[in-house]
Amino acid sequence: MSSFDHRKYKSFASIALPNRRWPDRVIEKAPRWCSVDLRDGNQALIEPMTARQKSLLWDQLVKIGFKEIEVGFPSASSHDYEFVRELIENDRIPDDVTIQVLTQARPDLIEKTFKALAGARRVIVHVYNSTSTVQREQVFGLDRKGIVDIAVKGAELVRDCAARHPKTEWMFEYSPESFTGTELDFAVEICDAVTAVWQPTPQRPVIINLPATVEASTPNVYADQIEWFCDHVANRESLLISLHTHNDRGCAVAASELGVLAGADRVEGTLMGNGERTGNMDIITMAMNLYSQGVDPELNLGDMDEILHTTRECTHLPVHPRHPYAGELVFTAFSGSHQDAIKKCLAKRDDSAPWEVAYLPIDPQDIGRSYQEVIRINSQSGKGGIAFVLQRDYGLELPRWLQIDFSGLVQAYAEEQETEVGSEAVYQLFHDTYLAASGRWELGNYQVSREDGVDQLQATLQEGSTKHTLSGTGSGVVASFVDAMQVFTGKHIVLVEYSEHALSHSADAEAVCYIQLNIDGERFCGVGRSSDIVQASLDGILGAINRAAGRAQIAAA
Ligand code: KIV
Numbered sequence: 001m002s003s004f005d006h007r008k009y010k011s012f013a014s015i016a017l018p019n020r021r022w023p024d025r026v027i028e029k030a031p032r033w034c035s036v037d038l039r040d041g042n043q044a045l046i047e048p049m050t051a052r053q054k055s056l057l058w059d060q061l062v063k064i065g066f067k068e069i070e071v072g073f074p075s076a077s078s079h080d081y082e083f084v085r086e087l088i089e090n091d092r093i094p095d096d097v098t099i100q101v102l103t104q105a106r107p108d109l110i111e112k113t114f115k116a117l118a119g120a121r122r123v124i125v126h127v128y129n130s131t132s133t134v135q136r137e138q139v140f141g142l143d144r145k146g147i148v149d150i151a152v153k154g155a156e157l158v159r160d161c162a163a164r165h166p167k168t169e170w171m172f173e174y175s176p177e178s179f180t181g182t183e184l185d186f187a188v189e190i191c192d193a194v195t196a197v198w199q200p201t202p203q204r205p206v207i208i209n210l211p212a213t214v215e216a217s218t219p220n221v222y223a224d225q226i227e228w229f230c231d232h233v234a235n236r237e238s239l240l241i242s243l244h245t246h247n248d249r250g251c252a253v254a255a256s257e258l259g260v261l262a263g264a265d266r267v268e269g270t271l272m273g274n275g276e277r278t279g280n281m282d283i284i285t286m287a288m289n290l291y292s293q294g295v296d297p298e299l300n301l302g303d304m305d306e307i308l309h310t311t312r313e314c315t316h317l318p319v320h321p322r323h324p325y326a327g328e329l330v331f332t333a334f335s336g337s338h339q340d341a342i343k344k345c346l347a348k349r350d351d352s353a354p355w356e357v358a359y360l361p362i363d364p365q366d367i368g369r370s371y372q373e374v375i376r377i378n379s380q381s382g383k384g385g386i387a388f389v390l391q392r393d394y395g396l397e398l399p400r401w402l403q404i405d406f407s408g409l410v411q412a413y414a415e416e417q418e419t420e421v422g423s424e425a426v427y428q429l430f431h432d433t434y435l436a437a438s439g440r441w442e443l444g445n446y447q448v449s450r451e452d453g454v455d456q457l458q459a460t461l462q463e464g465s466t467k468h469t470l471s472g473t474g475s476g477v478v479a480s481f482v483d484a485m486q487v488f489t490g491k492h493i494v495l496v497e498y499s500e501h502a503l504s505h506s507a508d509a510e511a512v513c514y515i516q517l518n519i520d521g522e523r524f525c526g527v528g529r530s531s532d533i534v535q536a537s538l539d540g541i542l543g544a545i546n547r548a549a550g551r552a553q554i555a556a557a
Pocket residue numbers: 040102128175177178209211212213214244246
């Protein structure tokens with residue numbers, strides 16, 4: 001019998017908040033960020049970071065611009081202890097960066113934490129104990145008062161230890177761990193009891209961090225909890241309300257965003273959302289969400305590949321190719337209609353106007369990515385994407401009718417290969433199909449003369465070792481050559497489409513000429529490329545006829 005049975009679970013109770021205000025708000029400013037990569041992130045790794053990895057990640061976090069960084073749990077880990085010492089003793093903490101350390105509200109751990117911090121310029125001491133009903137009843141076997149006592153004693157010891165080291169600028173943070181599983185009135189009661197010890201003022205505020213230690217509700221419920229808490233906690237103006245969401249339901253970013261709408265000032269999280277179980281809130285995503293709405297995220301995420309590289313190197317965790325903003329495929333479109341829309345929007349893009357490109361929420365270049373990756377070709381791609389690649393990499397501006405002709409060939413090729421088709425392969429296919437001089441006939445010499453307003457063309461065609469001579473008349477060299485080929489092949493040939501352009505990618509000022517002919521009722525395309533525009537036109541015509549000859553075995557007249 002399967003044990004998959006939803007009746008085992010109960011739904012999360014909603015919060016009675018009839019006049020909730022957060023749904024009508026908009027985030028207009030970045031919150032204070034705190035990276036907890038070196039603590040919460042590190043605690044979740046199969047192999048915790050080495051000193052070298054921590055050091056690398058620290059440098060990266062500083063480079064990104066974090067001003068508050070939780071560097072470890074020094075009383076619980078000797079490696080964290082040593083790392084904190086290393087940062088302090090080697091003066092590696094910039095003036096505008098504050099380190100944060102975590103400790104449980106236990107006397108021995110608090111004392112050891114302060115020992116680790118000797119000589120630090122400025123520190124946030126983050127103390128926590130668990131407050132949820134399940135933790136109180138099943139883990140600690142304590143009532144509310146017992147849990148408040150732990151928090152208050154911890155807060156008192158933190159205050160007293162700090163007073164013994166007045167040269168350090170101290171800031172205090174308290175987390176009622178498992179806040180989201182705690183009755184709201186009790187969360188307020190215990191936080192009030194802690195702040196009564198610390199006596200914050202608006203000038204010297206205290207951080208109250210409200211963790212979704214395990215995410216168990218929809219993000220709107222979390223927002224309700226935050227708004228309710230902010231409305232009921234004492235001395236709100238002297239508190240920095242901080243969020244710390246985990247991603248068990250996959251909504252950690254949404255929960256933090258709604259929590260900020262609900263009144264929070266500060267957000268804790270990690271790069272790419274590394275952390276316990278399904279991870280912490282991903283700061284990259286939340287910050288980039290702000291950025292994409294025109295809000296300064298106050299973090300520099302302009303070199304996303306470097307951030308990705310460091311994160312991978314330090315955590316040994318892969319980053320999903322579709323991870324928001326950072327993944328390797330997030331700006332790539334394979335589908336034909338998407339490619340077409342992107343191509344059109346990029347072509348019309350006015351750099352002075354706000355970004356508005358279909359299927360691209362931000363400009364990939366902003367985070368160090370290129371348009372190379374935006375359009376990639378596989379069997380689902382269409383004419384727009386294929387034309388985009390040929391233009392971007394080879395300077396070819398295919399007219400629409402040729403895009404249609406060519407895209408069918410690329411699709412068939414991709415289906416046969418059962419893989420992505422790189423830009424070089426697309427060009428090679430284009431070259432072999434339309435441009436190659438390897439068709440049945442090759443154009444030799446030609447001459448054009450004009451008599452009584454009519455052009456006359458004489459040309460030689462090489463067919464293996466045989467040389468043919470042909471002639472035709474018309475208005476202009478193109479019409480004369482088409483006439484000559486009609487006479488030569490005995491087929492009815494009509495010029496349907498013609499377009500040309502100079503090749504911007506070419507150093508020799510080459511021109512490209514695109515031709516479509518109707519040959520006995522069927523259409524064939526050809527392309528000529530030469531530094532001489534007449535030669536390019538004639539090559540294009542012959543390319544189309546050679547293609548038809550290859551298909552229909554046109555017999556020489
Ligand atoms: O997730 C959590 O509750 C924590 C606390 C220690 C803040 O990491």
